[in-house]
Amino acid sequence: xxxxxxxxxxxxxxxxxxxxxxxxxxxxxxxxxxxxxxxxxxxxxxxxxxxxxxxxxxxxxxxxxxxxxxxxxxxxxxxxxxxxxxxxxxxxxxxxxxxxxxxxxxxxxxxxxxxxxxxxxxxxxxxxxxxxxxxxxxxxxxxxxxxxxxxxxxxxxxxxxxxxxxxxxxxxxxxxxxxxxxxxxxxxxxxxxxxxxxxxxxxxxxxxxxxxxxxxxxxxxxxxxxxxxxxxxxxxxxxxxxxxxxxxxxxxxxxxxxxxxxxxxxxxxxxxxxxxxxxxxxxxxxxxxxxxxxxxxxxxxxxxxxxxxxxxxxxxxxxxxxxxxxxxxxxxxxxxxxxxxxxxxxxxxxxxxxxxxxxxxxxxxxxxxxxxxxxxxxxxxxxxxxxxxxxxxxxxxxxxxxxxxxxxxxxxxxxxxxxxxxxxxxxxxxxxxxxxxxxxxxxxxxxxxxxxxxxxxxxxxxxxxxxxxxxxxxxxxxxxxxxxxxxxxxxxxxxxxxxxxxxxxxxxxxxxxxxxxxxxxxxxxxxxxxxxxxxxxxxxxxxxxxxxxxxxxxxxxxxxxxxxxxxxxxxxxxxxxxxxxxxxxxxxxxxxxxxxxxxxxxxxxxxxxxxxxxxxxxxxxxxxxxxxxxxxxxxxxxxxxxxxxxxxxxxxxxxxxxxxxxxxxxxxxxxxxxxxxxxxxxxxxxxxxxxxxxxxxxxxxxxxxxxxxxxxxxxxxxxxxx
DNA sequence: TTCCTACGATTTTTT
DNA sequence: ATCGTAGGAA
Numbered sequence: 001x002x003x004x005x006x007x008x009x010x011x012x013x014x015x016x017x018x019x020x021x022x023x024x025x026x027x028x029x030x031x032x033x034x035x036x037x038x039x040x041x042x043x044x045x046x047x048x049x050x051x052x053x054x055x056x057x058x059x060x061x062x063x064x065x066x067x068x069x070x071x072x073x074x075x076x077x078x079x080x081x082x083x084x085x086x087x088x089x090x091x092x093x094x095x096x097x098x099x100x101x102x103x104x105x106x107x108x109x110x111x112x113x114x115x116x117x118x119x120x121x122x123x124x125x126x127x128x129x130x131x132x133x134x135x136x137x138x139x140x141x142x143x144x145x146x147x148x149x150x151x152x153x154x155x156x157x158x159x160x161x162x163x164x165x166x167x168x169x170x171x172x173x174x175x176x177x178x179x180x181x182x183x184x185x186x187x188x189x190x191x192x193x194x195x196x197x198x199x200x201x202x203x204x205x206x207x208x209x210x211x212x213x214x215x216x217x218x219x220x221x222x223x224x225x226x227x228x229x230x231x232x233x234x235x236x237x238x239x240x241x242x243x244x245x246x247x248x249x250x251x252x253x254x255x256x257x258x259x260x261x262x263x264x265x266x267x268x269x270x271x272x273x274x275x276x277x278x279x280x281x282x283x284x285x286x287x288x289x290x291x292x293x294x295x296x297x298x299x300x301x302x303x304x305x306x307x308x309x310x311x312x313x314x315x316x317x318x319x320x321x322x323x324x325x326x327x328x329x330x331x332x333x334x335x336x337x338x339x340x341x342x343x344x345x346x347x348x349x350x351x352x353x354x355x356x357x358x359x360x361x362x363x364x365x366x367x368x369x370x371x372x373x374x375x376x377x378x379x380x381x382x383x384x385x386x387x388x389x390x391x392x393x394x395x396x397x398x399x400x401x402x403x404x405x406x407x408x409x410x411x412x413x414x415x416x417x418x419x420x421x422x423x424x425x426x427x428x429x430x431x432x433x434x435x436x437x438x439x440x441x442x443x444x445x446x447x448x449x450x451x452x453x454x455x456x457x458x459x460x461x462x463x464x465x466x467x468x469x470x471x472x473x474x475x476x477x478x479x480x481x482x483x484x485x486x487x488x489x490x491x492x493x494x495x496x497x498x499x500x501x502x503x504x505x506x507x508x509x510x511x512x513x514x515x516x517x518x519x520x521x522x523x524x525x526x527x528x529x530x531x532x533x534x535x536x537x538x539x540x541x542x543x544x545x546x547x548x549x550x551x552x553x554x555x556x557x558x559x560x561x562x563x564x565x566x567x568x569x570x571x572x573x574x575x576x577x578x579x580x581x582x583x584x585x586x587x588x589x590x591x592x593x594x595x596x597x598x599x600x601x602x603x604x605x606x607x608x609x610x611x612x613x614x615x616x617x618x619x620x621x622x623x624x625x626x627x628x629x630x631x632x633x634x635x636x637x638x639x640x641x642x643x644x645x646x647x648x649x650x651x652x653x654x655x656x657x658x659x660x661x662x663x664x665x666x667x668x669x670x671x672x673x674x675x676x677x678x679x680x681x682x683x684x685x686x687x688x689x690x691x692x693x694x695x696x697x698x699x700x701x702x703x704x705x706x707x708x709x710x711x712x713x714x715x716x717x718x719x720x721x722x
Numbered sequence: 723t724t725c726c727t728a729c730g731a732t733t734t735t736t737t
Numbered sequence: 738a739t740c741g742t743a744g745g746a747a
Contacts, residue, residue: 064736092737116737189737224736257735356733361738378735415723541737561734583733599734622732623738 007045007078011038018277019043021244023052023215025237025271027222027264028246031308032293032605033284033567040220040246041071045078047216055081058216059236060088063224065542067565068093071220087214091229092189093541095196099187102206106199109185111400111533114540118384119405120144120188126408127177130431138169146170147177151190152226152258154197184404184436190228197232211238222247222267226258234270243271249304250297253561253599255591264304282308282605284567286315289611292637293604299636300594308605317643319612320634326575326619330366332645333572336612337372337555340570347373349569351556353603355581358621359574360557367555374555377562381544387491387500388507392539394481398466399532402436411437414490417454426455438462461485474531475512482508511535560603571607573600577615577628587688600633678702678719680712 008016015035018028019042030036044060047053062068068090072083087094096114099106115123124147125140150160157175162168181187187195200207217237219225222245225233237243245267252261267273282290290308297303323329333352340350352363352374360376367374382388390413396406412418429440445459461484468480482488482504491497491504514535556568575581581600586592604611615630678688680702688700700714712719 090737096737114737117735192737254735256733358732358738417723419723543737559734580733585733595734620738 007042007049011035011042012281014277014279014281015039015042018279019046021277023242025243025267025273026245027268027273027276028244028279029276029304029306030246030248030279031282031306032248032251032602033282034279034308035283036220036246036248036279037067037070037074039279040218040244041074041078043244044071044075044218048079048081053216055083055086057213058087058218059094059214060086060218060220061094061233062088062090062220065090065093067220090541091232092192095192095232096537096541098196098199098210099192102199102203105203105206106195107182108187108195109400111185111530113186113396113400113403113406113533113536114192115181115186115188115405116384116540116543117144117189118389119186122408123180123184123186123188123405124173124177126404127180128173130427131173131176133169133173138166138173143170143173143177147174148188148190149258150174151188151194152228154194154228154231156194180404183402183434185400185402186405193228193232197228197235200232200235207235207238210236211241215241216244217241218244218246220246223249223252223261223264224254224259225263227260227263230260230263230266237271243267248306250300250306250598251564251602253564253595253602255595256589276304278306280306280308282310284608285310285605286312286609288315288317288641289604289607292318292611292641293601295638295641296597296604296633296636297601300597302594316610318637318641319610319645320642321612321614321645322630323614323616324618326362326616327366329574329614329616329619330363332614333363333574333612334366334370334372336572337367338370340610345569347553347555350572351558351563351566351568351570351606352572352574353558353560353563353606354574355560355583355599356575357559359580362620363557363574372555373553374557377556377558382503382506382510383539383543385500385503387487387503388539390487391478391482391485391504391507392536394462394465394485394487395477395532396536397438397462398469398477398481399530399536401438401462401466404430404437407437407441410485411458412454414486416457416486418458422455469532473512474515474535475508477532478508478511514538560599563606564602567606567608569608570610570612571603572612572614573603574614575616575619576600576613576631576634577619578631579626579628580619581631581633597633600631677722679722680717680719 008019011019012035015038018026018039021043028036028039030039040060044058047058048055060068060071062071068088072086072088075081076083087097089097099108099112100110103110103112121140121144124144125135128135128138128140128143150157157171157178160167160171160174162171181191200210214236217233219233224247233243245264247264249261249264252259255261268276285293287310290310294307321329321332323332337347337350341347354360354363357378360378364374364376383392390410393406393409396403397410401407408423411423426437426440426444429444430437433440433443435443441455441459445456465481465484468484469477472480488501488504491500494500515531560573573581582593582596586596589595613634615634616628618625618627620626683702688702700712700717700719702712702719
């Protein structure tokens with residue numbers, strides 16, 4: 001057993017202060033690269049080692065499975081404890097666990113399944129169809145956003161305000177959707193949190209149980225919590241427990257999905273936090289990089305206030321490159337990457353960051369031509385792939401035949417002659433008897449209805465599968481399902497189906513691995529759902545990681561969002577242009593620009609040694625040429641921290657691209673930046689949102705608020721800066 | 723039932 | 738440009 005001294009060794013004063021705080025609620029403002037995870041894990045280790053609590057007496061909450069895993073890994077390297085059974089995980093994972101343990105009180109079947117986003121959307125479409133809602137007027141995606149938004153605010157349909165016909169209809173859809181989920185015995189992601197919150201609120205003895213148990217609650221990335229998550233924490237934190245919240249308001253980049261930075265100040269107020277511990281010493285980057293990051297973020301208002309510093313030297317200047325178009329930009333990046341490689345920097349320690357995924361294509365193209373191995377993060381995760389979801393849907397039906405979402409996914413896949421009419425009859429039957437589609441199907445088959453051969457086959461198949469399941473392992477179940485369902489044969493016959501066949505095999509492997517890993521995991525009988533259900537949960541809650549992990553020897557390409565929490569020797573940020581970064585869409589949103597700036601702050605602070613910023617005078621976007629100017633964020637970096645790799649815009653001629661004429665001087669083409677406030681004779685005051693057209697025929701899109709969004713020819717509009 | 727075409731949208735993303 | 742979806746034709 002290591003001594004306390006060992007545990008605390010090497011911490012700086014602030015870190016030490018944070019780690020050894022007494023049993024009070026505290027807010028740790030942890031800047032980028034300030035050792036946040038270390039503080040969090042050391043705090044846990046210290047609490048346990050000094051016997052202030054046991055591994056069972058605390059709860060640690062994170063946003064991603066990756067963060068949870070890393071925390072536990074580090075913890076076991078500090079203390080020889082078994083972390084299995086510890087309440088450390090994501091909000092969703094922990095809520096799921098509570099709901100499983102108290103499924104009766106929560107009003108859920110013991111085998112309830114979790115809908116991922118795609119499942120949820122199809123469930124909503126289904127409800128809307130039953131309700132005969134015009135999906136032109138109410139796009140299902142929008143309805144989903146509405147429903148999730150409400151749930152994340154902690155509101156059920158009956159508690160939501162509806163002002164007009166439109167919102168009343170949405171509320172109706174919400175109510176009907178919840179009803180359908182209840183009947184199917186399924187819960188979407190937001191439902192896990194809301195139902196758990198309601199459970200704790202409604203059942204005093206359950207609430208008391210957990211409040212007594214979790215005397216210490218630790219929360220990571222607190223700035224990303226939404227309202228419901230905060231309410232949930234508040235409920236669990238109770239009156240006597242301590243919540244140790246770690247976060248960084250400057251790195252809040254998820255407001256668009258409901259994160260409320262305001263939770264940080266609410267927390268201070270509600271939990272009477274006296275001291276905020278600020279971790280400002282950065283162990284990652286040289287000071288030029290940090291100074292640039294500080295200079296950028298200073299332009300935001302309403303910050304809790306924090307300034308990163310380092311004892312490392314100034315380091316290299318920030319390199320800025322102005323490309324004349326996107327091809328030039330990616331070529332520049334390729335050249336520099338080659339140089340870095342020659343200098344001995346491993347490819348996996350170099351990252352190409354961009355604001356939007358669309359930017360990766362051209363980079364990939366250049367990298368491919370230059371034979372540089374790269375890895376792009378993002379896209380579909382393993383458990384989200386169609387073939388995997390199909391196989392899982394069969395398993396879901398075995399676990400809970402009332403799961404209509406699962407049934408609809410595979411009732412006719414692989415094709416077995418159940419077409420639209422047959423399905424409609426089935427749904428009608430289900431509606432009349434107010435039962436699940438499966439029950440309707442068995443009824444129909446039981447009655448010996450004619451003309452439903454396909455249906456008969458399907459019901460027989462599922463029943464057969466259920467029979468087969470008894471007494472075999474999870475891996476064997478997976479194997480049995482992909483074979484009996486015909487999925488495997490279907491993809492084997494498809495000449496494009498090679499990858500899919502592999503993924504199905506991989507699913508069997510995953511199932512086998514899961515049951516092995518799970519063998520040692522049966523401590524707690526009360527929350528011991530059967531293995532199949534656990535595996536399905538695992539598939540929904542951990543669809544696989546989007547974020548980079550142990551890099552193979554490949555260049556790392558990802559969005560800035562995906563780069564949060566990571567660091568690299570060298571970082572390229574591409575497309576640092578007005579309209580792209582900050583993104584033009586952000587100009588519409590309240591506080592959108594500040595979030596973009598925080599995003600830039602996150603991007604900049606990923607670099608240890610070297611940082612490149614590049615922008616292009618023109619770029620292909622949505623099949624059209626767009627002209628851009630350098631992002632305001634570049635202007636916000638003091639000149640003396642930067643080095644222009646090519647001379648400044650003015651009268652530059654481009655030797656590399658003789659066939660192109662450079663765009664006009666940015667000065668004359670773009671009198672206004674995106675986001676600039678303007679006044680118009682007729683429409684009043686507005687904000688420049690984007691540019692359209694080419695340099696000789698330039699139009700601006702201006703958001704005039706009440707007067708709406710207008711596209712104006714710059715030449716005639718007579719706009720005035722305000 | 724399957725395949726093709728036309729249309730629309732297209733910031734960021736975890737669970 | 739390009740991708741996914743929805744709806745119609747073979």
